[in-house]
Amino acid sequence: MTGTGALARMQAAFASAVTDGDEAAVTAHLAGDPALARRRLAIYREAIGANRRGALRSAFPVVARLVGEAFFDEAARRLAAVAPPACADLNRYGDGFPAFLSTYPHAEAMRWLADVARLEWAWHEALSAADATGIDFAALAAVPAEEQPALRFSLHPSVRLVRSAWPVLAIWEANQPGRDGTPDRDEGADDVLAWREDGRVRMALLAPPDAAFVEAIGRGTPLEVAAGSEGWDFAPMLVRLAAHGLLAGFAGPQSAG
Amino acid sequence: MPARFPPRAPDPAKAGIGLRTPHFEALAARAPALSFLEVHSENYFAEGGPALAWLERFRADYAVSLHGVGLSLGSADPLDPRHLDRLAALAGRVEPALVSEHLCWSSIGGTHLGELLPLPYTEEALAHVCRRVTEVQERLRRTILVENVAAYVRFSSSTIPEGEFVAEVARRTGCGVLLDVNNAWVNAANHGTDPRAILDALDPACVGEIHLAGYEATPDGLVDTHGARVFPEVWALYEEALARLGQVPTLVEWDNDIPELDVLLEEAARADAILASAGARPRVAA
Numbered sequence: 001m002t003g004t005g006a007l008a009r010m011q012a013a014f015a016s017a018v019t020d021g022d023e024a025a026v027t028a029h030l031a032g033d034p035a036l037a038r039r040r041l042a043i044y045r046e047a048i049g050a051n052r053r054g055a056l057r058s059a060f061p062v063v064a065r066l067v068g069e070a071f072f073d074e075a076a077r078r079l080a081a082v083a084p085p086a087c088a089d090l091n092r093y094g095d096g097f098p099a100f101l102s103t104y105p106h107a108e109a110m111r112w113l114a115d116v117a118r119l120e121w122a123w124h125e126a127l128s129a130a131d132a133t134g135i136d137f138a139a140l141a142a143v144p145a146e147e148q149p150a151l152r153f154s155l156h157p158s159v160r161l162v163r164s165a166w167p168v169l170a171i172w173e174a175n176q177p178g179r180d181g182t183p184d185r186d187e188g189a190d191d192v193l194a195w196r197e198d199g200r201v202r203m204a205l206l207a208p209p210d211a212a213f214v215e216a217i218g219r220g221t222p223l224e225v226a227a228g229s230e231g232w233d234f235a236p237m238l239v240r241l242a243a244h245g246l247l248a249g250f251a252g253p254q255s256a257g
Numbered sequence: 258m259p260a261r262f263p264p265r266a267p268d269p270a271k272a273g274i275g276l277r278t279p280h281f282e283a284l285a286a287r288a289p290a291l292s293f294l295e296v297h298s299e300n301y302f303a304e305g306g307p308a309l310a311w312l313e314r315f316r317a318d319y320a321v322s323l324h325g326v327g328l329s330l331g332s333a334d335p336l337d338p339r340h341l342d343r344l345a346a347l348a349g350r351v352e353p354a355l356v357s358e359h360l361c362w363s364s365i366g367g368t369h370l371g372e373l374l375p376l377p378y379t380e381e382a383l384a385h386v387c388r389r390v391t392e393v394q395e396r397l398r399r400t401i402l403v404e405n406v407a408a409y410v411r412f413s414s415s416t417i418p419e420g421e422f423v424a425e426v427a428r429r430t431g432c433g434v435l436l437d438v439n440n441a442w443v444n445a446a447n448h449g450t451d452p453r454a455i456l457d458a459l460d461p462a463c464v465g466e467i468h469l470a471g472y473e474a475t476p477d478g479l480v481d482t483h484g485a486r487v488f489p490e491v492w493a494l495y496e497e498a499l500a501r502l503g504q505v506p507t508l509v510e511w512d513n514d515i516p517e518l519d520v521l522l523e524e525a526a527r528a529d530a531i532l533a534s535a536g537a538r539p540r541v542a543a
Contacts, residue, residue, distance in 0.1 A: 006414060007382050008333035011365040011374075018370065029377070031411040032448070039477040040409035040447075044372055051371040085369040088327025088340055089299045128303030157305070199307035 018045045019084070052080045055090035056097060059124045062175040063101070063117050066110070075104060091128065095121060112166035119168050119203075122160035122194040126201045129158035135247040143252055149224035150253040153217045156246045158196035161206075161215055165189045169205055197244055210237045265320035266354045267293040267466075267506035269538065272528035273322070274521045275510045281311050283518040288318060291525065293354060295322035295508050301351075302343040312351060322355035322466070322508070323348060324435075327369065330389050330403070331362035331376045341396050348397060355466060355506075357402035357435045358393070360386065360423060375408035378415040378422040383429075390430040402465045403427070404435035405455060407443045407472075407481030419444065420458030433465035436505075438495045439472060440481060442488070447478040452494055461502045461538070469495060469528060470510040484513030487524060496531055503538030 013025035018041060030037040053076045057064050064072045079100050085093040098121055101107050102114035135153075143151065162168065167188035174183040191211035194203045206214065209232050216226035227234040241247050267273060273293035276284070284294075294315055301312055315321065328340060348356060361373040376382045394400055405423050417425070427434050436459065445452035469492075471485025487495075487509070499505065509524040 005333065005381055006379070007331075007377065007385060008365070010377060010412065010414070011333050011362060014374065015365045015368065015370060018372075019368075029412050029414065031413040031415070036477065037410050043409050043475075043477065043480055044370075044374065047372050048370050085371065086367060088329065088337065088364065088369050088371070089302045089343075090369075090371055091300070091303070128306040128308070131305035196306060199310060 017041055018048055019080070021045070049077065049080075051090060052076060052085065052093065055085075055093045059091075059094040060097060060117055060120045062120055062172050063097075063113065065175050065181070066113065066116065066171075067107075071106065075101065075106070078104075091124075094124070097121070112164070112168060112171065115162070115164040115166050115168045116171055118164070119162045119172055119192060119194070122162050122192075123201050123203065126158040126160055126194045126196045129156075129196065132156050132248040134245045135242065135249055137242075140250060143250075147252050149222065151223045152220050152251050153223070153247050154220070154249045154251075155214075155218050155241070156195060156248045158194075158201075159214075159218065159246055160194040161211060161218065162190075162192045162194065163211055163215075164192070168192065169203060172203070195244065195246055202244075206237075213237050214241070260352060261350075262316050262352050264352075265293075267320045267322070269504040269506050270529075270532050272469075272507040272509060272525040272532065273320075274525050275324075275508065275512070276312070276315060277511065277515055278308070279515050280518045280521070285311075285314065287518070289522055291319060292506055293320040293322055293508070295324050295355075295510075298323040298325040298344055298347055298356075299327045301347055309350070316351045320354040321351050322357065323351070323353045325356075325358040326373065327363060327371070328358045328393065329362050329364040329369075330358055330360065330393070331382060331386050332364050333362075333385070334364055334367065336389060336392060337364075341393065345397055348399075355402060356397060356399060357404055357466065359404045359406050360426065361406045373406045375406060375410065375412070376422075377412035378417040378419060380416070383417065383422060383425060386426055387429045390426060390432050394430065394432065400432050402433040402435040404437050404468065405440050405444075406437070407440040407479075409447060409478060409480070411448055418454060418458065419450075420455035423455065424458045424460060424463070427460070427463040432463075434459055434463050435466045435468060436464050436498065436502075437468040437470075438498055439468065439470045439487065439491050442491045442494055443472050443479040443481050453497065456498055456501055464502050464505055467495070467498065467502075467505045467507045468510055469507060469524070470512075482513050483510050486520070487527075492527070492531070495528070496535075499531060499535035503536050504532050505538070507532060 010029045016022040017026040053073055056076045083096045098114050098117035101117050107113045167185055167190050169190045169192045170183035170185050174181050191206045192203050193206050213226055213234055271292035273291045276294040276296045301309055359373050363370050441452050441455050469487045470483040471487055472479045473482040507528045509521055511521055
């Protein structure tokens with residue numbers, strides 16, 4: 001709740017002036033030459049816009065490259081108008097950008113754009129997610145065979161899974177520095193696993209059953225349920241997760257919760 | 258909680274620099290002698306990952322100062338409890354020698370503007386800011402430093418000179434002052450006031466840190482960009498400040514168009530020379 005005193009009224013009027021450009025209410029609060037004061041307000045307005053654009057550009061460099069500067073800046077301006085930063089840490093600003101792009105009329109011709117943004121946000125979140133120590137393999141090995149189907153695993157906090165109907169990983173890779181933007185393939189429905197390992201974010205394409213398995217155990221589904229019932233072998237994917245330090249812990253049937 | 262790092266305090270006779278990502282590798286490789294390193298607290302609000310790992314690595318060798326840019330001390334909105342929690346967690350993690358914030362506001366109505374916006378210097382704002390500084394100090398269980406900000410506009414409701422407003426916050430709350438000499442110069446130039454007025458107003462004992470940075474001259478006034486070397490007139494004002502205050506831990510800040518590490522080290526060495534000719538302080542701030 002915002003306070004109701006003179007300070008609150010001034011700050012609300014100031015915020016309108018430096019975000020919406022509505023200077024009607026703030027002028028009464030400003031001292032000195034009115035024309036100069038308005039030009040000085042513009043210094044704040046431009047800095048605020050630049051900070052927000054900069055935060056988005058830093059989290060979504062591939063989207064920025066794909067759409068070009070003018071398109072990106074306009075999208076950033078419209079996002080800020082409907083969903084301005086709600087937190088002082090601008091590293092957290094942009095979680096709503098993929099959804100914004102998915103309904104942005106000017107992005108209609110780039111139907112994969114919102115999914116590329118989702119992938120970039122997954123990368124961005126993976127970089128700063130909590131650290132975790134790996135699973136206790138000795139304790140895991142000691143679990144009796146009859147209890148193994150009921151095991152529930154937890155994944156490393158940096159793990160993100162992006163499932164797309166488009167070849168988003170190929171598009172992402174083609175737009176890294178040094179690449180000319182041409183994807184190696186233009187078909188695919190990419191299931192991409194993103195995680196942090198040795199301080200760097202890594203991404204890998206998963207086969208659909210692997211992705212479904214990771215998605216299921218990420219929700220805390222018991223192993224036998226996550227593995228499915230079609231004779232598909234979950235073991236290679238489980239080993240792959242363990243090899244990259246992405247199994248953070250497990251709980252057996254006795255340790256409920 | 259047991260200490261994880263050796264206790265380190267800034268050397269008041271030497272300058273430090275702002276720790277910025279482009280310099281991580283060079284700083285780790287060269288390990289120059291510096292009074293302290295300062296970071297923007299919010300850049301390390303992540304729960305994990307490489308940035309925090311770097312900061313902890315540097316903390317093993319240097320005193321660290323956490324300098325907040327987003328707490329919005331002067332906002333009419335309530336203090337954000339998540340922000341305070343993250344700041345407290347970061348302070349617990351890196352055991353900083355100094356924690357500072359700005360005497361400004363940066364959010365209203367739940368929207369964050371991400372700029373250090375000036376306050377009207379009124380009795381209402383003074384009482385409000387003092388309550389908030391006390392709230393932060395109680396939450397962190399330590400005193401903080403508050404910094405005078407650059408201001409491009411002034412408010413018709415202001416009745417208290419800026420220096421006296423800053424001094425009174427320190428007097429009422431027991432917090433220290435982070436005196437930004439560049440901001441004092443920028444404000445005096447932009448509003449036609451005396452840059453020494455803030456030096457006159459402050460109790461020397463409350464000044465716990467000094468900031469130096471470069472501004473940008475525009476047709477509409479000086480802008481505090483932290484994107485250039487310290488200007489000669491700001492060095493002169495710094496000398497005047499030290500003549501009154503004695504040696505105060507000093508930081509060279511650079512945030513835009515960040516140059517090679519050597520440029521920051523040259524600026525820090527220049528501050529070192531001025532610090533060396535200033536006397537030790539009669540009293541040390543809390």
